[in-house]
Amino acid sequence: MTETPNLNTEGYDISPEARANVAITTIDKIFNAGRRYSVWPMMFGLACCAIEMISAAAGRYDLARFGMEVLRPSPRQSDLMIVSGTVTKKMLPQIVRLYNQMPDPKYVMAMGACASGGGPFKEGYNVVSGVDKYIPVDVYVPGCPPTPQALLHGLMKIQEKIDTEKHFTNFRDRTKPIEPIPVPILGPDIIDPRDYETIKDGVKSGPLTTVIPAVE
Amino acid sequence: MTEMAPAQEGTLEARFPGVVTHDERKGYEGYIVQLDKLTEVAQVLRDDLGYDFLSSVTAVDYLAQKEDEESYFEVVYHLYKSTGGSALVLAVQTPRDNPAVPSLTPLYPGAEFQEREAFDLYGIDFTDHPDMRRILMWEGFEGFPMRKDWKEPYFEEDVKPFANRWPGGQVYRIEDHNPVGKNNQYPQGFDPESWSPAIEDALYDSLRRSNAEYDEIEDLDTEQVIVNLGPQHPSTHGVFRMAVLMDGETIVALKPVMGYLHRNxxxxxxxxxxxxxxxxxxxxxxxxxxxxxxxxxxxxxxxxxxxxxxxxxxxxxxxxxxxxxxxxxxxxxxxxxxxxxxxxxxxxxxxxxxxxxxxxxxxxxxxxxxxxxxxxxxxxxxxxxxxxxxxxxxxxxxxxxxxxxxxxxxxxxxxxxxxxxxxxxxxxxxxxxxxxxxxxxxxxxxxxxxxxxxxxxxxxxxxxxxxxxxxxxxxxxxxxxxxxxxxxxxxxxxxxxxxxxxxxxxxxxxxxxxxxxxxxxxxxxxxxxxxxxxxxxxxxxxxxxxxxxxxxxxxxxxxxxxxxxxxxxxxxxxxxxxxxxxxxxxxx
Missing domain, CATH: 1.10.645.10 (Cytochrome-c3 Hydrogenase, chain B)
Structure with a gap:
C-alpha cells in the first residue's frame, strides 16, 4: 500500500474535525495526485522484460497497488509506454508510430539493458542501441531483465516525475498540434528522416559506416 | 539404437556410389551429397530408409582462412527417424558465387522456413522453393548478414575479447564513431529521399498465391480482405505478426511475419x-x-x-x-x-x-x-x-x-x-x-x-x-x-x-x-x-x-x-x- 497523498497546502488553518473531508490545495497537486494513481501503461511486450512486466502485474508484485493494473493494448488509451525489451530495427517504425499515437501527456520507460542502450545485443545488425535514439525516455530501469521490484521502483520514479508537473506554467499550448516524431523507414538499413543530410554527405565518397580509430 | 549407424552407412554409400561420400574432415561424421542429386537421395532416405523427420536445416559459410583453402557454402541437414535413433547428417556444398541448392521443401515441408532463413542470412537460393522471401530481415535490406565477410555497422573485431577492452586498451562508446550516431550503415551513393520501399508487396503476393487453389473451388464471388494481426497485438505473445487473407470471417491464407525480435x-x-x-x-x-x-x-x-x-x-x-x-x-x-x-x-x-x-x-x-x-x-x-x-x-x-x-x-x-x-x-x-x-x-x-x-x-x-x-x-x-x-x-x-x-x-x-x-x-x-x-x-x-x-x-x-x-x-x-x-x- 502506498500512502495517501497529502493534498493540503501548508499554512491554512482547517479545523480538526473537518480535516478528514476538507483540503485546501492547488490545482497542480490535485491533478498530479489523480494522474499518479491512475497511470495506464500500454500492454506492449517486446522481449524477455515483458515476462517480468507480466510477473509484476500478477499476484505477487501486484501493480494494482499503484493504480497501474489497467494495461491497455491500445496506445490511444495509455499514458505510459514501457519499452520492455530489445528494440530491433524491424520493429522500430511500429514503436515510433505507437508513441506518436499516445495522447499527451505521455511517459516512456526504457525497461532493461536492451531498451536503455542495446544491452548484450548492442552490436547486432538488427538491434537499435537504445530506444532513446529515436523517442524521448523518462526513466531507465537497469537489469537484464529488471526484477519486478526494479520495475516497480521505476514506476515510482515515474510517479515522482508526475508529482513535479506544473499544469499552468509548463502546460502545452493546446491550440497547436503535437509534433509527431518522424517514423523511421526500412531501407538498406533503418533510415531516420532526421538524418537525411548526414547520410547524403556521408555516402558521397564511400559507404557510410562506423570507423573506429586504431588501438595503440 | 546407436549400433544401427554402421549398417545404414554401408547401404547409403553403396546405394549412391560417387554421389554420397563420407565426410572425411576431422571431427565430422556426416555424409557429403552431390549437389544435383540431393533430392533423389532425400527421397530414398525418407521413403525407404525411414528418415522421415527433418530436424534442422542450416548453412555454414566456410570462407577460406588461408590462401590454399577453398571457400564454399555448406548446407547441413539433420535427419531423424520418427521412431527414434540418432541423427543422419547430410551436407551439400555450393560455391560462394551464385550459391544455389535444390529445395527440400517439396519432400519435407518442415524445411520451408529454415530454408528461407538460410536464404535470408546467407543468400543461398533454394531452387523450387515455393515462397522464397526474406524471413527475419526485411525485403530490401542490404547484404546477407551471416556471411563471414559481411560486417555490421558496429563491427570492431572478428572475435572476442576485443583488444581495446584488454589492459591498456581504451574503451569507447562506439556510437561516437558513427556519423549518424546510431547502429546504421548505408551503401555508397545512397539517396534516402529518392528511395522507395516495396517491402510488403512480396508478402501480399505470397498470400494471394497460396490462395489460388481456394479461389477456383469457390463458386460465390466474394471479396477477400487482408488483415494484419500484430506485431503489436495483445494475443500474439510478443512481437509476432500474421498477415491473414480472409473470406468473410474464414481464413483462406495466412503468412507469419517474423523478425521483429531478430537480435542477431x-x-x-x-x-x-x-x-x-x-x-x-x-x-x-x-x-x-x-x-x-x-x-x-x-x-x-x-x-x-x-x-x-x-x-x-x-x-x-x-x-x-x-x-x-x-x-x-x-x-x-x-x-x-x-x-x-x-x-x-x-x-x-x-x-x-x-x-x-x-x-x-x-x-x-x-x-x-x-x-x-x-x-x-x-x-x-x-x-x-x-x-x-x-x-x-x-x-x-x-x-x-x-x-x-x-x-x-x-x-x-x-x-x-x-x-x-x-x-x-x-x-x-x-x-x-x-x-x-x-x-x-x-x-x-x-x-x-x-x-x-x-x-x-x-x-x-x-x-x-x-x-x-x-x-x-x-x-x-x-x-x-x-x-x-x-x-x-x-x-x-x-x-x-x-x-x-x-x-x-x-x-x-x-x-x-x-x-x-x-x-x-x-x-x-x-x-x-x-x-x-x-x-x-x-x-x-x-x-x-x-x-x-x-x-x-x-x-x-x-x-x-x-x-x-x-x-x-x-x-x-x-x-x-x-x-x-x-x-x-x-x-x-
Missing part, C-alpha cells in the same frame, strides 16, 4: 567465445533458460570429448533444473492459452503463482529469476544452496501435484474451453512429422516422439517416466498434453531429488575459457517447446566458427497456416496460443 543471436554467437554464449542461450526462449543451457552445454561437451563429461551430481542437478523449467513453462503456456480463449488473466494468475515459486528456486540456486546462465561445460556453475533441495522436494511431492490437479479440475471440463478447443487447429500425425513439429505439438498429434526417450541424453534413461501422447492433434489435446507432461516432470524430479548423489558439481575447474577441438556437433534436448538443438562448428580456436540454433518455436510455426486455413479468425489466436511460441526463440 547467431552472428553475435560466432564472435563470442564458447562460454560467452551460455548467457545468450538464456535469452533465446526466455521462459525456459535452463533447457536452452542444457542443449548448448551438450553440443559443446560432445566436441570436448572426455574433458567435458559432467559429474554424476551435475547430471542430477541438470535434470532437476530442466524439468522444473518444463513445469514452469507449461504452466505459463496453459495460463496464456486461457488468456487467448478470453478468460482474461484469471487462469494465468493461478499459473503464475506456481511459477513464482519455481523462480524462487532458480533465483536461490543460480542467482537470477529468469536469465540463469547456470550450466557449464562439464557440470553446472554452483551447487544447490542449503535447504533448496528440500524445498524442491516439498514442492514436487506436496504442492505442485495438488495445484496441477486444481488446474485440471477448473479448466479441463469447462464447457467454453472444450467447445473452443476441440477440433480446432487439427494436425494429423503424418502432417506433424512432415512439418518437423516438435515437442508437445508432435505428441499431441499422436506421435510418441520425445528426445529424452528417442535419443536419450544425460541420465534420462535412469528415470521412470512415460512419454505423454494424445491422439486428436487439436488445441484441446495440446492443452491436455501439457498437463500430462507437468505430471511426468514432477515424477522425474521426485525420483531425482531422492537419488541425487553427493560429489562435485563440475568436472575440473570452472574455466574462464574453453578450447574445443575442431569438428561439428549437434546437441539436442527435449525442451518444453520441443526439440531445441544447437549446431556448433569449431575450427579449433576459442570461438565457434558456426553457431546455429534449431529453434522449436520457429519451426513449429511452419504448420501454422496449415492449422488455421478454414477456421475463423478468432480461432487463429487460439491455435497460436496452443503452439506456445516465444518470440525470442522464433526470431533469435
Amino acid at each position: 543471436h547467431e552472428k553475435i554467437g560466432e564472435r563470442n567465445t564458447f562460454l560467452h554464449n551460455m548467457p545468450f542461450t538464456d535469452r533465446l526462449d526466455y521462459i525456459t533458460s535452463l533447457s536452452n543451457n542444457f542443449g548448448y552445454a551438450l553440443a559443446v561437451e560432445k566436441l570436448m570429448g572426455a574433458k567435458g563429461v559432467p559429474t554424476e551430481r551435475a547430471e542430477y542437478i541438470r535434470v532437476i533444473m530442466a524439468e522444473l523449467t518444463r513445469i514452469s513453462s507449461h504452466l505459463w503456456a496453459i495460463g496464456f492459452l486461457l488468456n487467448d480463449l478470453g478468460a482474461f488473466f484469471t487462469p494465468s494468475l493461478y499459473a503464475i503463482e506456481e511459477r513464482e515459486l519455481l523462480l524462487d528456486i532458480f533465483e536461490a540456486t543460480t542467482g537470477s529469476r529468469m536469465m540463469n546462465n547456470y550450466f557449464r561445460f562439464g557440470g553446472v556453475a554452483r551447487d544447490f544452496p542449503e535447504g533448496v533441495l528440500e524445498r524442491i522436494g516439498e514442492l514436487v511431492t506436496e504442492r505442485l501435484p495438488r495445484k496441477v490437479d486444481e488446474l485440471d479440475r477448473y479448466l479441463t471440463n469447462n464447457e467454453i474451453v472444450r467447445t473452443r478447443c476441440e477440433g480446432i487447429g487439427v494436425l494429423s500425425p503424418d502432417e506433424a512429422i512432415e512439418y518437423s513439429m516438435a515437442g508437445p505439438m508432435l505428441r499431441a498429434s499422436g506421435v510418441p516422439y520425445d528426445v529424452r526417450r528417442a535419443d536419450p541424453y544425460s541420465i534420462y534413461e535412469q528415470f521412470d517416466f512415460d512419454v505423454a501422447v494424445r491422439y486428436h492433434g487439436d488445441v484441446y489435446d495440446r492443452y491436455l498434453i501439457r498437463l500430462d507432461e507437468i505430471r511426468q516432470s514432477i515424477r522425474i524430479v521426485q525420483q531425482a531429488v531422492e537419488r541425487i548423489p553427493d560429489g562435485d558439481f563440475l568436472t575440473g575447474k570452472n574455466p574462464y575459457q574453453v578450447r574445443v577441438p575442431a569438428g561439428e556437433a549437434f546437441g539436442r534436448v527435449e525442451g518444453p517447446k520441443g526439440e531445441i538443438g544447437f549446431y556448433v562448428v569449431s575450427n579449433g580456436k576459442a570461438n565457434p566458427w558456426r553457431y546455429h540454433v534449431r529453434a522449436p518455436s520457429f519451426i513449429n510455426l511452419t504448420a501454422l497456416e496449415k492449422m488455421c486455413i478454414g477456421s475463423k479468425v478468432a480461432d487463429v489466436v487460439v491455435v497460436l496460443g496452443s503452439v506456445d511460441i516465444i518470440l525470442g526463440e522464433v526470431d533469435r
Whole structure:
C-alpha cells in the first residue's frame, strides 16, 4: 500500500474535525495526485522484460497497488509506454508510430539493458542501441531483465516525475498540434528522416559506416 | 539404437556410389551429397530408409582462412527417424558465387522456413522453393548478414575479447564513431529521399498465391480482405505478426511475419567465445533458460570429448533444473492459452503463482529469476544452496501435484474451453512429422516422439517416466498434453531429488575459457517447446566458427497456416496460443 497523498497546502488553518473531508490545495497537486494513481501503461511486450512486466502485474508484485493494473493494448488509451525489451530495427517504425499515437501527456520507460542502450545485443545488425535514439525516455530501469521490484521502483520514479508537473506554467499550448516524431523507414538499413543530410554527405565518397580509430 | 549407424552407412554409400561420400574432415561424421542429386537421395532416405523427420536445416559459410583453402557454402541437414535413433547428417556444398541448392521443401515441408532463413542470412537460393522471401530481415535490406565477410555497422573485431577492452586498451562508446550516431550503415551513393520501399508487396503476393487453389473451388464471388494481426497485438505473445487473407470471417491464407525480435543471436554467437554464449542461450526462449543451457552445454561437451563429461551430481542437478523449467513453462503456456480463449488473466494468475515459486528456486540456486546462465561445460556453475533441495522436494511431492490437479479440475471440463478447443487447429500425425513439429505439438498429434526417450541424453534413461501422447492433434489435446507432461516432470524430479548423489558439481575447474577441438556437433534436448538443438562448428580456436540454433518455436510455426486455413479468425489466436511460441526463440 502506498500512502495517501497529502493534498493540503501548508499554512491554512482547517479545523480538526473537518480535516478528514476538507483540503485546501492547488490545482497542480490535485491533478498530479489523480494522474499518479491512475497511470495506464500500454500492454506492449517486446522481449524477455515483458515476462517480468507480466510477473509484476500478477499476484505477487501486484501493480494494482499503484493504480497501474489497467494495461491497455491500445496506445490511444495509455499514458505510459514501457519499452520492455530489445528494440530491433524491424520493429522500430511500429514503436515510433505507437508513441506518436499516445495522447499527451505521455511517459516512456526504457525497461532493461536492451531498451536503455542495446544491452548484450548492442552490436547486432538488427538491434537499435537504445530506444532513446529515436523517442524521448523518462526513466531507465537497469537489469537484464529488471526484477519486478526494479520495475516497480521505476514506476515510482515515474510517479515522482508526475508529482513535479506544473499544469499552468509548463502546460502545452493546446491550440497547436503535437509534433509527431518522424517514423523511421526500412531501407538498406533503418533510415531516420532526421538524418537525411548526414547520410547524403556521408555516402558521397564511400559507404557510410562506423570507423573506429586504431588501438595503440 | 546407436549400433544401427554402421549398417545404414554401408547401404547409403553403396546405394549412391560417387554421389554420397563420407565426410572425411576431422571431427565430422556426416555424409557429403552431390549437389544435383540431393533430392533423389532425400527421397530414398525418407521413403525407404525411414528418415522421415527433418530436424534442422542450416548453412555454414566456410570462407577460406588461408590462401590454399577453398571457400564454399555448406548446407547441413539433420535427419531423424520418427521412431527414434540418432541423427543422419547430410551436407551439400555450393560455391560462394551464385550459391544455389535444390529445395527440400517439396519432400519435407518442415524445411520451408529454415530454408528461407538460410536464404535470408546467407543468400543461398533454394531452387523450387515455393515462397522464397526474406524471413527475419526485411525485403530490401542490404547484404546477407551471416556471411563471414559481411560486417555490421558496429563491427570492431572478428572475435572476442576485443583488444581495446584488454589492459591498456581504451574503451569507447562506439556510437561516437558513427556519423549518424546510431547502429546504421548505408551503401555508397545512397539517396534516402529518392528511395522507395516495396517491402510488403512480396508478402501480399505470397498470400494471394497460396490462395489460388481456394479461389477456383469457390463458386460465390466474394471479396477477400487482408488483415494484419500484430506485431503489436495483445494475443500474439510478443512481437509476432500474421498477415491473414480472409473470406468473410474464414481464413483462406495466412503468412507469419517474423523478425521483429531478430537480435542477431547467431552472428553475435560466432564472435563470442564458447562460454560467452551460455548467457545468450538464456535469452533465446526466455521462459525456459535452463533447457536452452542444457542443449548448448551438450553440443559443446560432445566436441570436448572426455574433458567435458559432467559429474554424476551435475547430471542430477541438470535434470532437476530442466524439468522444473518444463513445469514452469507449461504452466505459463496453459495460463496464456486461457488468456487467448478470453478468460482474461484469471487462469494465468493461478499459473503464475506456481511459477513464482519455481523462480524462487532458480533465483536461490543460480542467482537470477529468469536469465540463469547456470550450466557449464562439464557440470553446472554452483551447487544447490542449503535447504533448496528440500524445498524442491516439498514442492514436487506436496504442492505442485495438488495445484496441477486444481488446474485440471477448473479448466479441463469447462464447457467454453472444450467447445473452443476441440477440433480446432487439427494436425494429423503424418502432417506433424512432415512439418518437423516438435515437442508437445508432435505428441499431441499422436506421435510418441520425445528426445529424452528417442535419443536419450544425460541420465534420462535412469528415470521412470512415460512419454505423454494424445491422439486428436487439436488445441484441446495440446492443452491436455501439457498437463500430462507437468505430471511426468514432477515424477522425474521426485525420483531425482531422492537419488541425487553427493560429489562435485563440475568436472575440473570452472574455466574462464574453453578450447574445443575442431569438428561439428549437434546437441539436442527435449525442451518444453520441443526439440531445441544447437549446431556448433569449431575450427579449433576459442570461438565457434558456426553457431546455429534449431529453434522449436520457429519451426513449429511452419504448420501454422496449415492449422488455421478454414477456421475463423478468432480461432487463429487460439491455435497460436496452443503452439506456445516465444518470440525470442522464433526470431533469435
